[in-house]
Amino acid sequence: MDRQNGFEGNKMASGRLITFEGPEGAGKSTQAALLISKLEARGIEVVYTREPGGTKLGEAIRGILQYNAAGEDPCPESEVLLFEASRAQLVRHVIQPALERGAWVLCDRFADSTTAYQGFGRGFSVELMETINRFAIGAAVPDMTILLDVNVSLGMQRCAKRQIGKKVQHDRIESEALEFHEKVRQGYLDLARRFPERFRKVDAMRLAEPIAEDVWKLVSDAFLAQG
Ligand code: Z5A
Numbered sequence: 001m002d003r004q005n006g007f008e009g010n011k012m013a014s015g016r017l018i019t020f021e022g023p024e025g026a027g028k029s030t031q032a033a034l035l036i037s038k039l040e041a042r043g044i045e046v047v048y049t050r051e052p053g054g055t056k057l058g059e060a061i062r063g064i065l066q067y068n069a070a071g072e073d074p075c076p077e078s079e080v081l082l083f084e085a086s087r088a089q090l091v092r093h094v095i096q097p098a099l100e101r102g103a104w105v106l107c108d109r110f111a112d113s114t115t116a117y118q119g120f121g122r123g124f125s126v127e128l129m130e131t132i133n134r135f136a137i138g139a140a141v142p143d144m145t146i147l148l149d150v151n152v153s154l155g156m157q158r159c160a161k162r163q164i165g166k167k168v169q170h171d172r173i174e175s176e177a178l179e180f181h182e183k184v185r186q187g188y189l190d191l192a193r194r195f196p197e198r199f200r201k202v203d204a205m206r207l208a209e210p211i212a213e214d215v216w217k218l219v220s221d222a223f224l225a226q227g
Contacts, residue, residue, distance in 0.1 A: 006195040007111070007134055007141045015099035016223055017140060019110040021149035023185045024174055025155030026204045027211060031148060032106045034212040035219065039104060042224070047098040050108035051086060055093050058086035066171035073172070080118045080132065087111065087136040097142045111137055112145060112191055117173065120187025121180050144222060146215055147192050148204035152181045 018035075020028040029050075034117035036046045052062040063083050074082055087110070098105050111133035119129040150158075159174070192199040200218045204211055 006130065006191070006198065007137065007181055014102045016104040016143045017095065017099060017107065018039060018104065018219065019107045019112065019142045019145045020148065021109060021112045021145055021188060022204060023118070023150055023155045023181055023188070025154060025158035026148035026150040026212050027158075027208060028108050028148055030208055031146070031204075031212060032108055034148055034208070035215055036106060037217075038216055045098075045103040046102075047094065047103050047105045048092055048108070049090060049108055051090065053086065054107075055086075056091040057089045061086040063174065066173065068172065075120070076122050076124070079122075080114065080124065080129070083114050083118070084132050084136040087114075087133075091137050091140045096138075099140065107142075109144060110145070112188070115191060116184045116187040120190070121176070121184045126187075142198060144219065145195075146218065147188055147199055147201045148190065148211070149185070149201055150204040152178055152185055154205055156181070 020032050032048060036048055039046050051058070052065055053059045059071070064074065065079065065082055065086075090107075095105050095107070114133055115126055117128045118124050119126040137186055138195070156178075163170075192201045202211060202214050202218070
């Protein structure tokens with residue numbers, strides 16, 4: 001296994017896989033959208049997707065995981081396997097084909113979410129989560145993972161503000177205790193320290209625009225500098 005990356009597998013595709021990670025309310029979707037417009041302006045084909053979801057199977061699993069669409073809570077072990085099933089499908093049906101034709105894939109959460117939430121948050125073995133992740137992702141190894149770091153209370157405030165006036169309830173995982181979300185944040189910071197080649201930590205407790213500038217610099221320096 002490549003110790004710097006955290007995943008094994010040979011990358012054969014010519015596209016780029018960039019994943020956005022972080023606690024809820026970190027601004028992952030916002031930053032992905034801003035990065036997409038900059039990449040597309042340079043003529044790059046970008047595929048945006050999210051986890052859990054991104055395929056018909058994945059979106060059905062999303063409903064089960066977030067809103068108990070099956071009519072009962074998944075047990076913690078089922079929760080891990082459902083996230084991984086959604087991921088395996090997304091990789092084979094969306095991510096791998098896009099990378100093979102040279103597109104850039106921006107993924108809103110990926111395998112590190114399972115390590116952070118089910119490993120650090122729920123308390124499953126981090127090594128076990130990493131092993132199951134490798135099975136699910138195969139060769140779809142992220143070229144860069146942007147960790148948008150936000151403290152838990154600010155992230156939650158942003159989400160609460162978004163919910164004002166909407167009838168959407170908190171999902172099953174959002175409703176976990178503050179302590180759980182704090183463990184998740186610390187877990188992400190731990191991963192960023194362990195895999196410095198792949199992770200780029202960005203302070204997401206600022207306005208969206210300066211964050212987007214930092215994200216653009218990281219991505220363009222890494223992948224567009226020579227052209
Ligand atoms: N999960 C898991 O447990 N295991 C796994 O393996 C995977 C996921 C893959 C998915 O939820 C849940 O599944 C998630 C982890 C778990 N649960 N939690 N917690 P989701 O996809 O529905 O939600 P999310 O991934 O947590 O995303 P989010 O809450 O929508 O946050 P975000 O994408 O990071 O933020 P955003 O949508 O860009 O912004 C949120 C709000 O803040 C919005 O109103 C923005 O306008 C505002 N915003 C964004 N940036 C800023 C700045 N810089 N300043 C001020 N306001 C801002």
